[in-house]
Amino acid sequence: MTTSIPSAETLLSFEQEINAIRDETLSKVGQADADYIRRVIRFQRGLDLSSRLVIVLGFIHPLFWVAGVLMLALAKILDNMEIGHNVMHGQYDWMNDPHINSRNFEWDIVGDGDSWKRYHNHEHHTYTNIIGKDRDYGYGLLRLSDDIPWRKKNLWQFFTYLNLSLLFQWGVAYHELAAERIFFGKRRKESHLPISRSELKSAFFSKIGKQVFKDYIFWPLLCFPVFWSVLLGNLCANLIRNLWTSTIIFCGHFTEDAQTFSEEECKNETRGQWYYRQILGSSNLEGARWFHILTGHLSCQIEHHLFPDIPARHYPAMAQKVEQVCKTHGIPYNTGSFAHQYLTVVKRVLRYSFPDKAGQEPLTNH
Numbered sequence: 001m002t003t004s005i006p007s008a009e010t011l012l013s014f015e016q017e018i019n020a021i022r023d024e025t026l027s028k029v030g031q032a033d034a035d036y037i038r039r040v041i042r043f044q045r046g047l048d049l050s051s052r053l054v055i056v057l058g059f060i061h062p063l064f065w066v067a068g069v070l071m072l073a074l075a076k077i078l079d080n081m082e083i084g085h086n087v088m089h090g091q092y093d094w095m096n097d098p099h100i101n102s103r104n105f106e107w108d109i110v111g112d113g114d115s116w117k118r119y120h121n122h123e124h125h126t127y128t129n130i131i132g133k134d135r136d137y138g139y140g141l142l143r144l145s146d147d148i149p150w151r152k153k154n155l156w157q158f159f160t161y162l163n164l165s166l167l168f169q170w171g172v173a174y175h176e177l178a179a180e181r182i183f184f185g186k187r188r189k190e191s192h193l194p195i196s197r198s199e200l201k202s203a204f205f206s207k208i209g210k211q212v213f214k215d216y217i218f219w220p221l222l223c224f225p226v227f228w229s230v231l232l233g234n235l236c237a238n239l240i241r242n243l244w245t246s247t248i249i250f251c252g253h254f255t256e257d258a259q260t261f262s263e264e265e266c267k268n269e270t271r272g273q274w275y276y277r278q279i280l281g282s283s284n285l286e287g288a289r290w291f292h293i294l295t296g297h298l299s300c301q302i303e304h305h306l307f308p309d310i311p312a313r314h315y316p317a318m319a320q321k322v323e324q325v326c327k328t329h330g331i332p333y334n335t336g337s338f339a340h341q342y343l344t345v346v347k348r349v350l351r352y353s354f355p356d357k358a359g360q361e362p363l364t365n366h
């Protein structure tokens with residue numbers, strides 16, 4: 001961590017002001033949020049179905065195919081980000097809707113929702129950017145901080161990053177299994193897995209099976225004369241969705257100034273210190289309302305980390321207040337345009353591809 005830690009009094013007043021933003025927003029959560037998420041779900045379901053029809057029309061003109069693929073990619077992005085990620089965080093559990101809640105919702109992606117909830121909601125959101133505890137940090141594949149010793153494989157990590165981006169849904173699906181060393185590597189001595197290893201394995205394969213069947217067998221067979229063009233369209237839509245979601249997530253945590261922490265630094269932290277770490281470890285993207293929706297409001301990654309259970313459509317308004325509170329408390333608030341933040345991600349991936357040279361200023365201070 002590079003920033004000097006604010007005094008206990010500053011952190012206490014900071015905590016109170018962040019809590020006040022939370023309470024004020026919570027008092028407004030209600031029918032308008034329920035109406036909003038139902039509207040997005042209706043729109044997404046309609047878009048998903050019509051995109052499949054437009055892909056089939058590709059036999060009339062290839063532009064239909066292109067439009068259909070883009071529509072399907074958009075439907076998958078909305079499903080995964082504005083709907084899935086937020087619903088599975090429990091942001092709409094208060095609605096008591098049998099489908100729109102964190103226990104039952106399942107998304108259109110090969111990663112099993114229960115597995116994702118275990119490591120993302122609990123681990124990543126609690127231990128954000130703590131090296132050794134947050135397994136989302138670099139996904140065990142990339143070296144993005146000098147806390148992690150350099151290895152030869154880091155030399156070509158830019159290509160590893162591009163592959164990870166392209167195949168992101170598979171990375172998300174495999175994440176918990178990799179950590180539990182289900183298929184490769186020495187079995188972990190201690191595991192906190194609440195289900196058995198075989199249950200984890202069967203949930204993994206059954207979700208993959210369902211998705212592969214849907215995208216690469218069911219829909220292509222249903223449109224049999226254009227089997228290959230439908231199959232290829234589904235594949236392209238999945239790849240576009242993967243690139244988009246991984247890029248947004250990388251911009252939220254791996255920008256140049258996003259900081260990392262050691263376990264030692266985070267022991268017995270107060271709520272204020274926890275807020276402080278969430279802010280230093282995340283970064284925001286500025287943009288229009290449609291842009292925020294397409295990122296599932298992860299463009300406000302800082303607010304998502306401060307208030308993961310508040311309906312995300314409130315984040316842009318909360319962001320203005322949080323930024324102001326940070327300013328008055330001398331706490332850095334990392335925000336910028338999409339292009340700027342993305343360039344710093346690329347810079348970070350490249351920078352840590354190489355071993356640290358003596359005397360070189362590290363991007364983060366560990």
Ligand SMILES: [Zn+2]
Pocket residue numbers: 085089120125304308
């Ligand atoms: Zn999240």
